[in-house]
Amino acid sequence: MKPSLVLKMGQQLTMTPQLQQAIRLLQLSTLDLQQEIQEALESNPMLERQEEGDDFDNSDPLADGDELPNPGSQEVSFQDAAPTVETLEDGEWHERIPSELPVDTAWEDVYQTSASSLPSSDDDEWDFTSRTSAGESLQSHLLWQLNLAPMSDTDRLIATTIIDCIDNNGYLEESLEEILESFDPELDIELDEVEVVLHRIQQFEPAGVGARDLRECLTLQLRQLPADTPWLDEAKRLANDYLDLLGSRDYSQLMRRMKLKEDELRQVIELIQSLNPRPGSQIEASEPEYVVPDVVVRKHNDRWLVELNQEAVPRLRVNPHYAGFVRRADSSADNTFMRNQLQEARWFIKSLQSRNETLMKVATQIVEHQRGFLEYGEEAMKPLVLHDIAEAVGMHESTISRVTTQKFMHTPRGIYELKYFFSSHVSTSEGGECSSTAIRAIIKKLVAAENPKKPLSDSKIAGLLEAQGIQVARRTVAKYRESLGIAPSSERKRLM
Incomplete structure (x- = not known):
């Protein structure tokens, strides 16, 4: 077989770095996108935020006649995610500080501080705890109460071991015998001591914590209710003796055995149902998760308008000062680096524009299909699949799937993920x-x-x-x- 040259023609789809970046930005949620933008701002000196009131500059020395995308339009507007902080004049920061100050002078009288921007303590809407506290686990909450309780060293060791055996719902997972076996025999701890310490822990908050089963959990909560609570004795009796009948909803047997009328039994059951069968769930250990809507839908003059959330993504532009340093004919290392950074900044802004344009097209088609839901509610929801939207906007179903994942729409009926509007x-x-x-x-x-x-x-x-x-x-x-x-x-x- 002799070697030969063969000429072939063909087409091949190539994933360029710019296309990969556009696809990656498309599938990011708003919070992840804000983090991605922050990282780009920190790594690329050519990118900068455009503050409120600044004129947008489209000039780009390497644009070759192409203009940067104009974020001023509704579809591609990039507004600051957080309220813009007004900067003070330069002269206000360079005041003359006297060498000697009166003893009654306050810090704020001389130095400018941002502490005054915080709401005052008299403001009823200001909740310092909700804005500064982190999630707390049930174990840490119980250990905090344990540190305030007077105990001997041995009892404190037993209490710490018991707290470690309490699950997130507030129930004791291990038996007292198993807990006793975990201690060193030289400590000479008896089962009665472990049970006494458990009863101490069962008096902690939340009520019902440390119970070994549902019956004990409800009983512990009933014991902490005021003595004059109506139907308290009957509720304790029901929780201790007839909880199985209540679970099977055999009300006739309950009325017969407890000798209560139907209305009386109903009030006893209401008292039982007011208790929490999972007391540990009151202590939330996870951090709160916030949803930032990407699209806002509102009704104006009997028409449904679809708008991008202009506060979700910062407004970006190419830094004209640094871009002016780029020289076309210069091939030095510094100039090549600046040229590459400028090109990456242009592609990043274009990728953001493409993301918002695609999101607007998909959201507009979803609203067009689901007008009945916006007008009348869930019962008027129409069947919708990815293929319907992909055919309407002229895109592939995989692109529609990326657009609708972790993207949220704010409607007069609430905030919904875009995938919510798709159903069989x-x-x-x-x-x-x-x-x-x-x-x-x-x-x-x-x-x-x-x-x-x-x-x-x-x-x-x-x-x-x-x-x-x-x-x-x-x-x-x-x-x-x-x-x-x-x-x-x-x-x-x-x-x-």
């Missing part, structure tokens, strides 16, 4: 289609209006939906009910 469909008797989200809303409405003594079964709900022209199987109703967090009919039964 169920056929109707008239040949149409009904959204699964609308079916869930109807199921939720039917359960809310049911007779508490005779709750609707899944088969009955399927029959009611069929009467409305919606053909849904019983197992589908059960799946939708479970996704809504609604218990089965046997567990929803209660007294009036």
Whole structure:
């Protein structure tokens, strides 16, 4: 076989670095995008924020006739995520400080400080704790109370071990015998000592913490209620002796054994239901998560308007001062570095523009499809899949998936992730289609209006939906009910 030269022609899709950057920015959430922008500002001297009131400069020495994207338009506007801080005049920062000050002079009388910008302590809306405190775990909360309780060293060791065995719901995971075995035999600790210390911990906050089962948890909470609480004795008796009957909702047996009338038993059960079966959940250990909407939808003159959240992303531009240092014919290392940084800044701004334009197209089509939801609520939600939006905007379904992931829309009915507006469909008797989200809303409405003594079964709900022209199987109703967090009919039964 002789070697030969063959000429072939073909097409190949190449993922350039600029395209990779645009795709990566497209799938970032607003908070992640703000962090990405901050990192770009710190690493690229050619990028800078445009403050409020500054004229936007489109000039770019290396643009070759192309203008930078104009963020002033509604679709591609990049506004500061946080309120702009007005800078003071230079002369105000260079005041003459006297060499000697009167003893009654306050710091703020001479030095300018930003502390005055904080709300005063008399402001009812200012909550220092909610703005400065971090999440606290249940164990750290119990240890804090333990440090305030007078105990011997041995009892404090036992208490610390018990606290370590309490789960996030507030229940003691290990038995007292297992806890006793974990101690050094030389300490000569007895089981009675461990139980006494456990009773001390069970008096801590939140009420019911340290319980070994649900019965003990409810009893501990009832003991901490005022003695004059109505039906307190009956509630203690129910929690101690008849909790199984309450779980199975056998109200006739409860009335017979406790010798109570239906109205009296209802008030006792209401007192039991006011307690927290998971007391540890009151102590939130995780940090709060904030949602920044990317798109704002509002109604104006009977028309639904879609706008980008102009406070979500900072406004960026190329620094004209540094860009002016770039020389076209210079091939030195410094000039090459500045040229590359300028090119990266231009591509970064263009990627942000492309992200916002794509987001606006997708959000506008979603609002166009789901006007019924905006007007009438979940029951008017229409079936919608990624292919429908991709076909409308002329993009691939994978792009639509990236756009709708971790992106949120602020509507008059609340803040929803863009993926919320996509749902499968169920056929109707008239040949149409009904959204699964609308079916869930109807199921939720039917359960809310049911007779508490005779709750609707899944088969009955399927029959009611069929009467409305919606053909849904019983197992589908059960799946939708479970996704809504609604218990089965046997567990929803209660007294009036």
